[in-house]
Amino acid sequence: MASIEKITFACDSPDRLAAFWASALERERVNLPRELAGGETGDPDHVVLTDPEDRTPDLLFKRMPKSTTEDIPIHLDLAVADRGASVERFESLGASAVETKLERFGDRTQEWTVMEDPEGNGFCVSERESE
Structure with a gap:
């Protein structure tokens, strides 16, 4: 059986958008391991939020181009x-x-x-x- 590991958001400002969703969903920010964060922890281009009760998938906010908001399926x-x-x-x-x-x-x-x-x-x- 497959399970959802994380949901990824393409965004312009990972820090700002993660701050919104952390407050909205009461999530905790996690520092990525060095190998996943391009060699540095606290990579500004990648922010992960986790559910403190581990009931739902992580949210990953990644600085990258996205499609228009009207086309997001x-x-x-x-x-x-x-x-x-x-x-x-x-x-x-x-x-x-x-x-x-x-x-x-x-x-x-x-x-x-x-x-x-x-x-x-x-x-x-x-x-x-x-x-």
Whole structure:
């Protein structure tokens, strides 16, 4: 069985974007080993964030050209306890709300907010489903 090791973000400013996502997702910054960081730890072109509880994949922020934000076929969907409060918190960290959508799936309705991080990468925020 395959598993996801990390999710990589192509970005202009790895430090700035990693700082946003570290705060947004309560992640910890990890120094890369010398062999992975081009000979130096704390490489400004590569920043890794890890989940302190080791429940989700690492996030790697790498300085490199990226496709336009309209063409990116993948983005993060975040499940939160309170969508409105989380959207406000992400905005205070530098994200922007693009739109809020409501969609019906049979007898269930889901509402989510489409957002962009400080470099324009899209992500969505919805409330966690009750179990």
